[in-house]
Amino acid sequence: MSIIQKTATEQLALLQAGELTSVELTQAYLDRIEQVDGSIGAFLRVESDSALQQAATIDAKRSAGDSLGKLAGLPVAIKDILCTKDTPTTCGSRMLEHFQPPYNATAVEKLLSADAVILGRTNMDEFAMGSSTENSAYQTTQNPWDITRIPGGSSGGAAACVAADMAPLSLGTDTGGSIRQPAALCGCVGLKPTYGRVSRYGLIAFASSLDQIGPLARTVDDTALLLEVLAGYDPLDSTSVNRETPAYSQTVHQPLEGLTLGVVEQHFSEGIDAEVATSVQQAIQVYQSLGATIKSIEMPHADYGIATYYIIAPCEASSNLARYDGAHYGYRTDQAEVLAELAEDGSDEGPLVRMYRKTRSEGFGSEVQRRIMLGTYALSEGYYEAFYLKALKVRRLIRQDYDRAFEQVDLIIGPVTANPAFAKGEKTSDPMAMYLEDLYTVTANLAGVAGISLPCGFTSAGLPVGLQLQSAPFEEEKLLRAAQMYQSATDFHSRRPELS
Amino acid sequence: MSLTRQDVEKVALLARLKFDDEGLDKMTSHMVQIVEYVDKLSELNTDDVEPMAHALDVFNALAEDEPRASLPREEALRNAPKNDDEYFRVPAVLGE
Amino acid sequence: MSELPYEIVIGLEVHVQLKTNTKLFCRCSTAFGSPPNTQTCPVCLGMPGSLPVMNKKAYFLGMKTALALHCGIPKFTKWDRKNYFYPDLPKGYQTSQFDLPMSEEGYLDIKSTKDEFEPRRVRIIRAHLEEDAGKSIHDEAAGKADSRIDLNRTGTPLLEIVSYPDMRSAAEAKAYMQELRLLLTYLDVSDCNMQEGSLRCDANVNLHITTDDGVIATPIVEIKNMNSFRSVERGINYEAKRQYDVWQETGKVLGELPKQTRGWDDSAQVTRSQREKEESADYRYFPCPDLIPVVVTDEQIDEVRHEIGDLPAALRDRLESEYDLTTYTADVIVNQGLGFVEYYLELAAASGDNKLAGNWVQGEVLRILNDLEIGISDFGVSAAALAELLKLIQAGDLDSSKAKDVFTVMLESGKSAAAVVEDLGIEKVDESALEDLCRLLVERNQRIVDDVKNGNEKAVGALIGQAKKENPNVNPGQVRQICLDIINSL
Ligand SMILES: [Mg+2]
Numbered sequence A: 001m002s003i004i005q006k007t008a009t010e011q012l013a014l015l016q017a018g019e020l021t022s023v024e025l026t027q028a029y030l031d032r033i034e035q036v037d038g039s040i041g042a043f044l045r046v047e048s049d050s051a052l053q054q055a056a057t058i059d060a061k062r063s064a065g066d067s068l069g070k071l072a073g074l075p076v077a078i079k080d081i082l083c084t085k086d087t088p089t090t091c092g093s094r095m096l097e098h099f100q101p102p103y104n105a106t107a108v109e110k111l112l113s114a115d116a117v118i119l120g121r122t123n124m125d126e127f128a129m130g131s132s133t134e135n136s137a138y139q140t141t142q143n144p145w146d147i148t149r150i151p152g153g154s155s156g157g158a159a160a161c162v163a164a165d166m167a168p169l170s171l172g173t174d175t176g177g178s179i180r181q182p183a184a185l186c187g188c189v190g191l192k193p194t195y196g197r198v199s200r201y202g203l204i205a206f207a208s209s210l211d212q213i214g215p216l217a218r219t220v221d222d223t224a225l226l227l228e229v230l231a232g233y234d235p236l237d238s239t240s241v242n243r244e245t246p247a248y249s250q251t252v253h254q255p256l257e258g259l260t261l262g263v264v265e266q267h268f269s270e271g272i273d274a275e276v277a278t279s280v281q282q283a284i285q286v287y288q289s290l291g292a293t294i295k296s297i298e299m300p301h302a303d304y305g306i307a308t309y310y311i312i313a314p315c316e317a318s319s320n321l322a323r324y325d326g327a328h329y330g331y332r333t334d335q336a337e338v339l340a341e342l343a344e345d346g347s348d349e350g351p352l353v354r355m356y357r358k359t360r361s362e363g364f365g366s367e368v369q370r371r372i373m374l375g376t377y378a379l380s381e382g383y384y385e386a387f388y389l390k391a392l393k394v395r396r397l398i399r400q401d402y403d404r405a406f407e408q409v410d411l412i413i414g415p416v417t418a419n420p421a422f423a424k425g426e427k428t429s430d431p432m433a434m435y436l437e438d439l440y441t442v443t444a445n446l447a448g449v450a451g452i453s454l455p456c457g458f459t460s461a462g463l464p465v466g467l468q469l470q471s472a473p474f475e476e477e478k479l480l481r482a483a484q485m486y487q488s489a490t491d492f493h494s495r496r497p498e499l500s
Numbered sequence B: 001m002s003l004t005r006q007d008v009e010k011v012a013l014l015a016r017l018k019f020d021d022e023g024l025d026k027m028t029s030h031m032v033q034i035v036e037y038v039d040k041l042s043e044l045n046t047d048d049v050e051p052m053a054h055a056l057d058v059f060n061a062l063a064e065d066e067p068r069a070s071l072p073r074e075e076a077l078r079n080a081p082k083n084d085d086e087y088f089r090v091p092a093v094l095g096e
Numbered sequence C: 001m002s003e004l005p006y007e008i009v010i011g012l013e014v015h016v017q018l019k020t021n022t023k024l025f026c027r028c029s030t031a032f033g034s035p036p037n038t039q040t041c042p043v044c045l046g047m048p049g050s051l052p053v054m055n056k057k058a059y060f061l062g063m064k065t066a067l068a069l070h071c072g073i074p075k076f077t078k079w080d081r082k083n084y085f086y087p088d089l090p091k092g093y094q095t096s097q098f099d100l101p102m103s104e105e106g107y108l109d110i111k112s113t114k115d116e117f118e119p120r121r122v123r124i125i126r127a128h129l130e131e132d133a134g135k136s137i138h139d140e141a142a143g144k145a146d147s148r149i150d151l152n153r154t155g156t157p158l159l160e161i162v163s164y165p166d167m168r169s170a171a172e173a174k175a176y177m178q179e180l181r182l183l184l185t186y187l188d189v190s191d192c193n194m195q196e197g198s199l200r201c202d203a204n205v206n207l208h209i210t211t212d213d214g215v216i217a218t219p220i221v222e223i224k225n226m227n228s229f230r231s232v233e234r235g236i237n238y239e240a241k242r243q244y245d246v247w248q249e250t251g252k253v254l255g256e257l258p259k260q261t262r263g264w265d266d267s268a269q270v271t272r273s274q275r276e277k278e279e280s281a282d283y284r285y286f287p288c289p290d291l292i293p294v295v296v297t298d299e300q301i302d303e304v305r306h307e308i309g310d311l312p313a314a315l316r317d318r319l320e321s322e323y324d325l326t327t328y329t330a331d332v333i334v335n336q337g338l339g340f341v342e343y344y345l346e347l348a349a350a351s352g353d354n355k356l357a358g359n360w361v362q363g364e365v366l367r368i369l370n371d372l373e374i375g376i377s378d379f380g381v382s383a384a385a386l387a388e389l390l391k392l393i394q395a396g397d398l399d400s401s402k403a404k405d406v407f408t409v410m411l412e413s414g415k416s417a418a419a420v421v422e423d424l425g426i427e428k429v430d431e432s433a434l435e436d437l438c439r440l441l442v443e444r445n446q447r448i449v450d451d452v453k454n455g456n457e458k459a460v461g462a463l464i465g466q467a468k469k470e471n472p473n474v475n476p477g478q479v480r481q482i483c484l485d486i487i488n489s490l
């Protein structure tokens, strides 16, 4: 078995035992990327030189007997939405094509101080807006299980690179399902932490009250390891919560006694693919056979999740993305052209407003523009109460559904998506159909609870199916331990796509 | 609550975006479709519900008033599409 | 004023830069006057991914000010975004407070020492925190060249204090600004330097005009950029006249035109329309998702309340009622600031003569401070030293003109009053010798005696002049009294 087929936890043990160097491991991944990423397109930029340099430094530290961080020598891929000092961070947008942040995101700082090796930047939907990674301004990413299909999104590159063994660990972000959905469609594990668990400092905002950074990996224990490094209070993020980070990687193998799982009936009603439903039902039976109690629960407002989300997220986005106006950083339209137009049409719109409008229309892709428009509309005079304020109230109702559910059960179990990976281009002309991809995932973001997606089967066409577990806020430890119970009893996580 | 092409044009100015005729038609039809969908929230009675802007029950993230180093000016201006080594440069605010 | 054919209705929005070391949401310095764009960081540049963290000191300085303005402090307050595009606002929104400000419903009393208006209580709607924008420098030939943007000021903490439309003249508006500035100085919450922009004023102005059909109101205009007391007064008066002229011309009343924004052009002394500000008037306020609310306890509010020392209004009352000063003198003393008041209080206590102390600080001390353009803290004669001089006056050892001479030398030399009196050779004249001199002068000047007897007391002044010629050290007041006594006894 090749080294890159081993899990991160196994690789770490080999590194610690001196049976593997970080340079060897990093090189193996670089070779694999070289070999397969041409057909997958997971990476926007591979940082080979700096990765090998970092790896060599860590190897040297190890042989000198210096103390090392928790990820010492392990390569990690980063979604191109996290700011990294003095290197491009594009967010999948033309707008930030040449943007080089003068600082590191806290999550990136944490990786560096854990002695991880940063392998490169993964592709994503522009500004994390999308469910297929087709909205990237640079390239599409193919699903490693079927390259005619999408990998999910917005963290499509992050999931695809793990699924195709191009990185053992990767960082994604999840605003409405953007970690869990691609993890499900690519057959890997992805966790969206509780809102406030991981610092958002340096995460380029899409919808600030929903965004969370989280780990993607092939196995639950690898996920636990990466979350342990990412989590923790950050005084630079007012919305990060000051709480102890549990030692997830230490406890992940402890099964939970007397586990009660809640099932929401609506999850299996109309719209869900029969094979997906079957895989998820079978997973529920596995839990039963492991001693878990299954309880039917009500989430009466779950059906309003998409509507609520597609008001709140665009509203916040319309404001968060106002900063991209060509004045202080990022793309600016050709100024001479603006002035020439001004001379021509003689309307009373001044040069600055023209520059703004032209810059933003050229720099943003159509999905981003659509969401900015929606959010601007929903916040504007006369519509605020009917849309934005209403959505905030329904958000409370959704949270109350969760609170009531977690009084009765430990975790909620169900599907991640209604369907397996769809064909490229299938939903690009129908925004509403694309938005409905997030049906089972958005409510966790709205409520701020944690959720994990893990492989639970394959369709007859060989496409992965994901299982979602959701926990009450700050119960990631429970989430990971329960997920590990399932993983120990099944082997869906160890299947590999065939790539030439 | 029907959304017209004119409304969309007004919103585009507010959002500092600009569409050509075809783009405006497409945007209008997409927005109409989405607004119709999200309007399903009006089915719910939310009279006594407190709005929820944050998914957190924490308060008072306050920092001490202690200065930290600012960025060197070259760093601050480095990403600017146009600058003169001292200032950011933008097209004139007022048109003549 | 009252002859005007209209009444001016004025509400003020005052932006106060709070005295913090760092900005409202990042820890960049707020120092004034640094080279452009040297006090910025990812947060105040609005860089992608950066996040704000609220300055604790700014919040508590805001609360202190609000309490001094008799505002209520809600237990819960939150931050909102005000969305608009402008190059001095790098995030594309200003973080401010919308529906749940940190304080509401207070007041500030104003009165005129020159009887320009009746005393008035100006009610305050709210005082809330927000961040300042940067500075745009526009080319002279507007529209031709680029504008230059300096973001040093971006994110500086501001307290916006919004009054009800309770003022009825430009003089009242000016007095409100001056009283507010004085209060802020006493609280030590702001530099209050209007030239540096740490105190800025916008006014909402319209007119109530009595017509044959009743009182009509003109459309409200917001005047911006009035950055001195004088421009507040002139800007409002200009705008009132302009509105009256427009109304006469168009007949348009409140509700028939949208609210207009006009900028005060200090060099041209006119207000000008700022159309570009109106176009983006849909600010789409919503709660800032990056900042969490602040919750305060009664104990914290009380703690801040206790930090507030003596404030101008209370001190004026005290100087009038306890120290028996005139309204005018009390006002002059209090308006000089807390240091000056403390100087007075110490002088009054040490000299034992509240009135004399009041006259001296308001007269000599203030004259010298103004001449030298210094504050009381740089003044060379301590209250204790001046008190010694006042005691000599009270004892009749010095007349007031001599005392002023002594004071001048004290100021130059730093010596005590007693030492200066000795240096100048000022001797106390023996009481019986003085009486002898006066008797002699009365005898020599029968005409003056007749004049006085006929009711012209002033005539005695000539005797004082003669006495001074005989002995330069005589106390004129004493001479006057003795001479009058002698004449009356004749
Ligand atoms: Mg304001």
Ligand SMILES: [Zn+2]
Pocket: C023, C026, C027, C028, C039, C040, C041, C042, C043, C044, C045, C155
């Ligand atoms: Zn800063």
